[in-house]
Amino acid sequence: DIQMTQSPSSLSASVGDRVTITCRASQSISSYLNWYQQKPGKAPKLLIYAASSLQSGVPSRFSGSGSGTDFTLTISSLQPEDFATYYCQQSYSTPKTFGQGTRLEIK
Amino acid sequence: EVQLLESGGGLVQPGGSLRLSCAASGFTFSSYAMSWVRQAPGKGLEWVSAISGSGGSTYYADSVKGRFTISRDNSKNTLYLQMNSLRAEDTAVYYCAKDALFLTGYYDAFDIWGQGTMVTVSS
Numbered sequence: 001d002i003q004m005t006q007s008p009s010s011l012s013a014s015v016g017d018r019v020t021i022t023c024r025a026s027q028s029i030s031s032y033l034n035w036y037q038q039k040p041g042k043a044p045k046l047l048i049y050a051a052s053s054l055q056s057g058v059p060s061r062f063s064g065s066g067s068g069t070d071f072t073l074t075i076s077s078l079q080p081e082d083f084a085t086y087y088c089q090q091s092y093s094t095p096k097t098f099g100q101g102t103r104l105e106i107k
Numbered sequence: 108e109v110q111l112l113e114s115g116g117g118l119v120q121p122g123g124s125l126r127l128s129c130a131a132s133g134f135t136f137s138s139y140a141m142s143w144v145r146q147a148p149g150k151g152l153e154w155v156s157a158i159s160g161s162g163g164s165t166y167y168a169d170s171v172k173g174r175f176t177i178s179r180d181n182s183k184n185t186l187y188l189q190m191n192s193l194r195a196e197d198t199a200v201y202y203c204a205k206d207a208l209f210l211t212g213y214y215d216a217f218d219i220w221g222q223g224t225m226v227t228v229s230s
Binding site for chain 2: 032038044046049089091096100
């Protein structure tokens, strides 16, 4: 199985900050990498697919990059509604494993 | 409106069984693979099982293989998860998710999620 490791596990930031979350795969997954946002008590929401493609309706302050084993999710200017937990997920092979999550908190 | 609505969760004793359902609306259900993803209390997301659009292919996480069975009824636009021999570690919110294809079908991701149904395994 492919292991997905996110860093950091938690992060404190302020409104307006630029934030980067990293995801590393245990083997090459090309660009088969998705990012999700989850708020407490809610279902996850797809933000980015295929490593860098923005899902319809997602604000352009979210961006993704990377290929192979190393990927990043960047939020260019944090908004109050962005404080949530973020997960990466590989869709290269089954089981479609998720990272352990990165909790983004208000500083 | 594209929507997924899970049901069937509840409290069950260890070793017991439960069947979850996920009713889909607003899209051509039979055209899409579907998955179940679970989240234990305070923990991260875990992919559990997937099924092709026709129902002909199924996939399972090692943690549930041999105990859980995924199925679908395309005439009823409904996805199911039959869970047998339940264990305490199966306690979680169970989400169904639509597996969308992007970029001419080369990439996939879970683009629509249900609200989740809670399964608690405890004596």
